[in-house]
Amino acid sequence: MGGCDADSGRHSLRPTDCSMWARRSFTSGRLHRRRIILAGPVTVTIALGVFILGSAVQSQTAIAQQGPIGADPPGFERFYDQDLSWGGCSAFATTPNDKDAYADPGLQCAYLTVPLDYTKPHGRVMKVGLLRRPASDPARRIGSLVINPGGPGASGMSAAASLANEVAASDVGQRFDLVGFDPRGVGSSDPRVECLTPAERDAERLMNLNVDTSPTGVARTESHEKAENAKCVDRTGIDVLAHIGTREVARDMDVMRSALGDEKLTYLGYSYGTRIGTSYAEVFPGSVRAMVLDGAVDPAQDPIAQLIDQGRGFQRAFDTFAAWCATRRDCALGQDTSQAVHHFQSRVRPLISEPASVSDGRKLSYTDATIGTVQALYLPALWEPLNRGLRELAQGQGDILIRLADIYYGRQPDGSYSTTMDVFQAVLCVDNPPIKDRNLARDVDAQYRAAAPFLDTGRPPSAALDNCAFWPVPPTGGPHHPQVPGLAPVLVISTTQDPATPYQAGVNLARALNGRLLTYEGTQHTAFLQGNRCVDQVGISYLTNLQLPAEGTRCKAAG
Numbered sequence: 001m002g003g004c005d006a007d008s009g010r011h012s013l014r015p016t017d018c019s020m021w022a023r024r025s026f027t028s029g030r031l032h033r034r035r036i037i038l039a040g041p042v043t044v045t046i047a048l049g050v051f052i053l054g055s056a057v058q059s060q061t062a063i064a065q066q067g068p069i070g071a072d073p074p075g076f077e078r079f080y081d082q083d084l085s086w087g088g089c090s091a092f093a094t095t096p097n098d099k100d101a102y103a104d105p106g107l108q109c110a111y112l113t114v115p116l117d118y119t120k121p122h123g124r125v126m127k128v129g130l131l132r133r134p135a136s137d138p139a140r141r142i143g144s145l146v147i148n149p150g151g152p153g154a155s156g157m158s159a160a161a162s163l164a165n166e167v168a169a170s171d172v173g174q175r176f177d178l179v180g181f182d183p184r185g186v187g188s189s190d191p192r193v194e195c196l197t198p199a200e201r202d203a204e205r206l207m208n209l210n211v212d213t214s215p216t217g218v219a220r221t222e223s224h225e226k227a228e229n230a231k232c233v234d235r236t237g238i239d240v241l242a243h244i245g246t247r248e249v250a251r252d253m254d255v256m257r258s259a260l261g262d263e264k265l266t267y268l269g270y271s272y273g274t275r276i277g278t279s280y281a282e283v284f285p286g287s288v289r290a291m292v293l294d295g296a297v298d299p300a301q302d303p304i305a306q307l308i309d310q311g312r313g314f315q316r317a318f319d320t321f322a323a324w325c326a327t328r329r330d331c332a333l334g335q336d337t338s339q340a341v342h343h344f345q346s347r348v349r350p351l352i353s354e355p356a357s358v359s360d361g362r363k364l365s366y367t368d369a370t371i372g373t374v375q376a377l378y379l380p381a382l383w384e385p386l387n388r389g390l391r392e393l394a395q396g397q398g399d400i401l402i403r404l405a406d407i408y409y410g411r412q413p414d415g416s417y418s419t420t421m422d423v424f425q426a427v428l429c430v431d432n433p434p435i436k437d438r439n440l441a442r443d444v445d446a447q448y449r450a451a452a453p454f455l456d457t458g459r460p461p462s463a464a465l466d467n468c469a470f471w472p473v474p475p476t477g478g479p480h481h482p483q484v485p486g487l488a489p490v491l492v493i494s495t496t497q498d499p500a501t502p503y504q505a506g507v508n509l510a511r512a513l514n515g516r517l518l519t520y521e522g523t524q525h526t527a528f529l530q531g532n533r534c535v536d537q538v539g540i541s542y543l544t545n546l547q548l549p550a551e552g553t554r555c556k557a558a559g
Contacts, residue, residue, distance in 0.1 A: 151273075521557060
């Protein structure tokens with residue numbers, strides 16, 4: 001899961017996610033209009049104070065591989081028995097960043113065919129994009145490691161391309177084919193979920209939705225929500241929107257497992273990707289070889305409680321940033337940490353009425369400033385740029401903060417957008433029941449502001465409902481206790497000061513799945529394969545040898 005969007009006081013009832021492989025890729029989480037989300041990896045390079053979006057690359061050779069293997073549900077033979085024709089990845093790129101990454105000949109791509117509606121296996125089909133880096137030591141190859149970086153809406157293909165070089169020398173790269181997939185509706189998959197054009201997305205970012213909490217402001221916000229939903233229907237199709245949720249993605253992963261030639265699934269899920277993993281374990285508990293679930297979403301937790309917990313996590317991360325900043329003479333928030341929230345609000349609240357200038361001709365809105373700030377709170381490596389961005393804002397300039405917000409939104413250097421924002425709205429509206437009571441909506445907004453005061457707009461709480469209250473198809477999921485009889489032992493990693501998915505959620509998920517918990521003592525969102533030797537050793541030992549750590553094992557952040 002993961003979430004970064006304060007959206008001018010609108011928050012999201014969805015688990016969010018923003019993990020980062022320092023100077024590499026990170027899953028950008030989002031808090032969008034009261035919906036928590038967990039989004040997927042883009043690459044961020046920090047050099048000379050400039051953010052450059054990009055992706056790590058790998059090489060590739062075209063081969064073909066056949067399924068099926070393992071369980072083959074009756075009636076779905078044409079999907080489980082399909083051949084995957086692997087070839088070059090260039091044609092699969094959908095963003096400028098991916099074009100560079102996917103050109104590497106060491107990466108292989110293919111399409112997996114799945115039914116749109118699993119109750120109608122002879123009906124319309126969808127294509128799911130796959131990208132893999134083959135194991136570098138075929139003689140010791142275990143199988144495929146399927147990864148999902150979060151979202152919903154993040155590209156697993158991009159994540160795998162970014163991560164491939166990082167794991168090449170480890171047992172993960174040597175013994176597993178690293179396989180990333182674009183879940184249905186995402187990126188290279190077909191059809192894609194599409195709601196807003198780039199120009200419409202740019203315009204929405206300037207609207208500061210829900211800052212005006214008067215009846216007129218509420219009506220304006222909800223009118224925009226309804227119009228956006230209508231565009232999703234027109235540009236995507238209501239049949240696709242009805243079958244875009246996590247329950248379908250879990251079914252797609254089992255088709256993928258068979259087509260990849262694996263009797264059982266080995267899976268790595270970050271943030272919202274842990275929800276996908278949990279859903280798979282519920283439906284196919286006997287088909288799991290191993291699962292690493294990092295940055296957990298608690299499937300049994302009420303979405304409102306989940307949101308408020310996340311708000312507290314963001315506030316803790318802000319307070320930790322403020323304490324770090326206070327040791328510096330150039331701290332934008334001053335040396336008195338008790339005044340940090342006040343100083344932050346004094347910087348960003350004026351943007352509600354007067355956006356700041358940006359060198360490319362755009363304007364930095366209040367929404368973008370808060371989104372950019374929360375984006376940076378996911379990882380200490382982004383605290384220095386955040387401090388510079390806040391100091392820059394004092395001079396009336398918004399270049400750094402808008403670039404951080406661009407990362408969150410998936411805005412590309414050419415002004416286009418990835419599909420992440422559109423997909424996460426669609427998935428989360430079918431994954432969770434919506435709030436349709438305006439009094440409850442106002443109360444939730446008030447609770448969130450109390451939990452995360454640095455994101456308080458200074459205006460009264462809003463009674464506006466979000467997109468999901470007006471979504472054109474009903475939800476297909478909701479909070480529940482997973483039932484996983486026969487599930488192999490899984491490894492759950494939870495970070496003590498995770499701003500997006502609170503530590504306790506990992507404790508609860510490990511208990512619910514009868515798995516083993518690895519505690520990481522740090523302030524960031526997700527930890528595995530992100531440079532901590534202790535975490536990586538535990539996770540890799542589990543994936544390769546199915547060796548779980550001892551009960552109570554803890555790893556600490558360096559320094």
